[in-house]
Amino acid sequence: MSQYLLQMKDISKTFPGVKALDKVELEVKPGEVHALIGENGAGKSTLIKILAGIHKPDPGAKFYFEGKEAEIQKPIDATMKGISIIYQDLSLFPNLSVAENIYIGQDSNKGSWSKIDWKAIKSKANEALKEMDVDINPNAIVEQLSIAQQQLVEIARALAFDSKLIVMDEPTSSLSSGEVEKLYKVIENLKNRGISIIFISHKLKELFKVADRFTVLRDGKFVGAYDANEVDEPKLIQLMVGRSVTYEKNQSENKAGETIFKVRNLSKKGNFKDISFELKKGEILGITGLVGSGRTELAQAIFGVNNPDEGTIELFDKKLSIKNSEQAVKNGIAYIPEARQIQGLVLEQSVTKNISLPIIKRIRNKFKLINRKKEKELANKYIETLDVRPALPDHPAENFSGGNQQKVVIGKWLSTDPNVIIFDEPTNGIDIGAKTEIHKLMRKLADDGIGVIMISSELPEILAVSDRILVMRKGRISGELDIKDATQEMIMNYSLQGLGNVKTPDISVQSGQVSQEV
Amino acid sequence: MKSLFKQKEFSIIAIIIVLSIILSFVSPVFLTIGNFIDIIEANTVMGILAIGMTLIIITSDIDVSVAAVTTAVAVIIGSLFGYLPDSWLSLVIIFIAAPIIGLVIGSVNGFLVSKINIPAIVVTLGILNIINGLVLYFTNGRYLNSTNFPESFLAFSDFELFGIPILIYILAIVAILTWYILKHTFIGRSVLAIGGNQQSAVRVGIDYKKVKLFVFAYMGFLCGVAAVAQTAYTTAVDPNGLLGLELMVIAAVVLGGTNIHGGRGTVHGTLLGVLLLAIMENGMILARIDTFWQKVVTGAIIVFAVSYDHISYKRKQAKLAKIEVEV
Numbered sequence: 021m022s023q024y025l026l027q028m029k030d031i032s033k034t035f036p037g038v039k040a041l042d043k044v045e046l047e048v049k050p051g052e053v054h055a056l057i058g059e060n061g062a063g064k065s066t067l068i069k070i071l072a073g074i075h076k077p078d079p080g081a082k083f084y085f086e087g088k089e090a091e092i093q094k095p096i097d098a099t100m101k102g103i104s105i106i107y108q109d110l111s112l113f114p115n116l117s118v119a120e121n122i123y124i125g126q127d128s129n130k131g132s133w134s135k136i137d138w139k140a141i142k143s144k145a146n147e148a149l150k151e152m153d154v155d156i157n158p159n160a161i162v163e164q165l166s167i168a169q170q171q172l173v174e175i176a177r178a179l180a181f182d183s184k185l186i187v188m189d190e191p192t193s194s195l196s197s198g199e200v201e202k203l204y205k206v207i208e209n210l211k212n213r214g215i216s217i218i219f220i221s222h223k224l225k226e227l228f229k230v231a232d233r234f235t236v237l238r239d240g241k242f243v244g245a246y247d248a249n250e251v252d253e254p255k256l257i258q259l260m261v262g263r264s265v266t267y268e269k270n271q272s273e274n275k276a277g278e279t280i281f282k283v284r285n286l287s288k289k290g291n292f293k294d295i296s297f298e299l300k301k302g303e304i305l306g307i308t309g310l311v312g313s314g315r316t317e318l319a320q321a322i323f324g325v326n327n328p329d330e331g332t333i334e335l336f337d338k339k340l341s342i343k344n345s346e347q348a349v350k351n352g353i354a355y356i357p358e359a360r361q362i363q364g365l366v367l368e369q370s371v372t373k374n375i376s377l378p379i380i381k382r383i384r385n386k387f388k389l390i391n392r393k394k395e396k397e398l399a400n401k402y403i404e405t406l407d408v409r410p411a412l413p414d415h416p417a418e419n420f421s422g423g424n425q426q427k428v429v430i431g432k433w434l435s436t437d438p439n440v441i442i443f444d445e446p447t448n449g450i451d452i453g454a455k456t457e458i459h460k461l462m463r464k465l466a467d468d469g470i471g472v473i474m475i476s477s478e479l480p481e482i483l484a485v486s487d488r489i490l491v492m493r494k495g496r497i498s499g500e501l502d503i504k505d506a507t508q509e510m511i512m513n514y515s516l517q518g519l520g521n522v523k524t525p526d527i528s529v530q531s532g533q534v535s536q537e538v
Numbered sequence: 539m540k541s542l543f544k545q546k547e548f549s550i551i552a553i554i555i556v557l558s559i560i561l562s563f564v565s566p567v568f569l570t571i572g573n574f575i576d577i578i579e580a581n582t583v584m585g586i587l588a589i590g591m592t593l594i595i596i597t598s599d600i601d602v603s604v605a606a607v608t609t610a611v612a613v614i615i616g617s618l619f620g621y622l623p624d625s626w627l628s629l630v631i632i633f634i635a636a637p638i639i640g641l642v643i644g645s646v647n648g649f650l651v652s653k654i655n656i657p658a659i660v661v662t663l664g665i666l667n668i669i670n671g672l673v674l675y676f677t678n679g680r681y682l683n684s685t686n687f688p689e690s691f692l693a694f695s696d697f698e699l700f701g702i703p704i705l706i707y708i709l710a711i712v713a714i715l716t717w718y719i720l721k722h723t724f725i726g727r728s729v730l731a732i733g734g735n736q737q738s739a740v741r742v743g744i745d746y747k748k749v750k751l752f753v754f755a756y757m758g759f760l761c762g763v764a765a766v767a768q769t770a771y772t773t774a775v776d777p778n779g780l781l782g783l784e785l786m787v788i789a790a791v792v793l794g795g796t797n798i799h800g801g802r803g804t805v806h807g808t809l810l811g812v813l814l815l816a817i818m819e820n821g822m823i824l825a826r827i828d829t830f831w832q833k834v835v836t837g838a839i840i841v842f843a844v845s846y847d848h849i850s851y852k853r854k855q856a857k858l859a860k861i862e863v864e865v
Contacts, residue, residue, distance in 0.1 A: 052824060095740060095741050096743035097741075099742070099743060100743075101739075105741075107741075110738075111735070111737065111738035111741040111742065112735065112738055113730070113731045113734035113735050113738055113739070113801075114728070114734055114735065114801070115733065115734040115801035116730060116731065116734055120727065123727075123743070124727060124731055124742060124744070125742030125743050130724065131724065132723070132724055132725035132728075132752070133723050133724070133725065134719075134723065134724050135722055136722050136723065136724060136727060138722075177742075195657060314700050382658070513633070
């Protein structure tokens, strides 16, 4: 038998237009805790989904489990081999009991009409939970449990399937520190029983407490595998961010003008807390942070679709009270959502109709019917200024490439004459040439005096486009950086650890302080 | 959660009791054993269909073709009667043929929903119209009376055991069988699992397509049983007799505490829902309220019950915070 329990080699995965993984490898030894790390979009999830049998890798992938070549076609194949995946969103049945959740999959090969042995299930579940040294009633309904307890139920299920390898995707992201300690104890216990664990987490500090080895991915590529004692935190951060993608610098010579937009102490329970920032005329404010840090929720709050509990929003020193998106548009705020195909466009409709959609009330004639001529002029104007290609106003939006669809969405919102535009992941899933074009477009808008907020997970993009950067972490602003001082490492630091005990939300940080923290 | 679940059934029992007390003042006949047996017997068909519908709604689907399928099977066995001798054998044949015919039609629904992946409401609305059209074509809308029914079948329909009509026993058997499937078999638990979280079900290796096929096929099977019950109860086949019953069936299931979003529902809850609707209908007849108003009331109850369910569901969802904000 080989030294490794799991060996994945030459794993590539191509999605339409994007190469998500490029010859990645992952090797896990028996009984080790193996941390899989990388930025958002580095390919961790894709790799795990291939391991789980949800995605199929491109041809040429080599896959060995317990020293034998293995093939995983669908999720149950992985389970049957002894690979259990504990997803971040968990795979439990909220309406069923703990015992059932642990054992329900076990009967799937006994046949549909097999009788369920409730007694055995309950006593076995009790045993499994006891073995893990956790105190959960097997009769409890899962939705009554805390997230931490639910996670333990999933681990118990993995044990019930005799798993040899358990993958935990961000298991600590929604746990309190006490619960995390408890989880680590359970992991230690599993390790002693010879079970291997792949641990995906952004919390590097914590990882050093549990992980024996690290595999680092970056931009879909394998960076390396390291023993825990040959690396430290700054080294890992450096490995994770290393500059492989570079964009043209896009900052402007123009000085930012007066403040046009202010957010003060905006809070919403379970979304974000104490958010304050200002936006100046002619500047691009980049907001970044890990997925789940509350960026999108904040943007939606400003746009009126996720109303905050507290705080104020001011435009030109006038307090706004925005309760829905219609009011936001009226006040000159535009939001270009992340999922443009779903939230930004009516795909089956023509470019013209998409562009005129938000201002349809303003282009009606005296009979309150849509003025087709005006509509056409409007569409042509934006097709020209934004350089939508091909310039075919009557073709449905779905026929255009991702970059040009995004231009249509931008055109649609420009037609509302906005004062502030929020871009949420504006270049997600479009090719690099189109990305640069969108970057230039955002700069042009800023130069024209529109306040631009760009939310992005992609650090090179944030650095190439923004004048100022806000980093969010766990629903709070954990750092504010001027572009002159900002580096990927600093942003990563703020995304991962925040500033600890600093209370004031407006923090301008000097680069010196940050390097001390590292 | 458990308490809320219990509460739901408890509150429906409470409503039934209050309604019964009121009705006993409206009519002295109401609170008699005879009237209650009549009420249950008259609603056997709705009860059987509602029990099948419970499984479908637990998987968060719906079947609006149940009344049509039942009618189709009833028309088929009604015309079979002309060829059957007057013997207990005919009874056996009917009891085998009817559920099988229903099962076949239900499997068609299930196949289209699970394998071809068409939304259940579209599939079953289509089947509903196809069947209604065919039934009218073959019967010309004519009522089939009992003149060519075998004597054995007529005897069966009048049969009583300990003063309780045979139809009520059939309802009880269907209820116990379905309860057993739901509680004690793997496929039954899979029904609940899919309703709870379909993605999780796939991840633990439950074949959700098979389970969906099963719930629709089983619904068809019960439509066959209901067709025999309906034919026995009216000793006739009326091609238009069950028009619109599917709404009452769905109302009974939702009233009985089955979650329209799936994942939760019980056979006994559904039976209580049927009983409540049946008592209301009976009460309105005893109180001489126009039958048209019964439709209005049923409609209002469906809207109310589903809205209530949906609002409490949304409240629960809203409580689940998305991001753990550091304080």
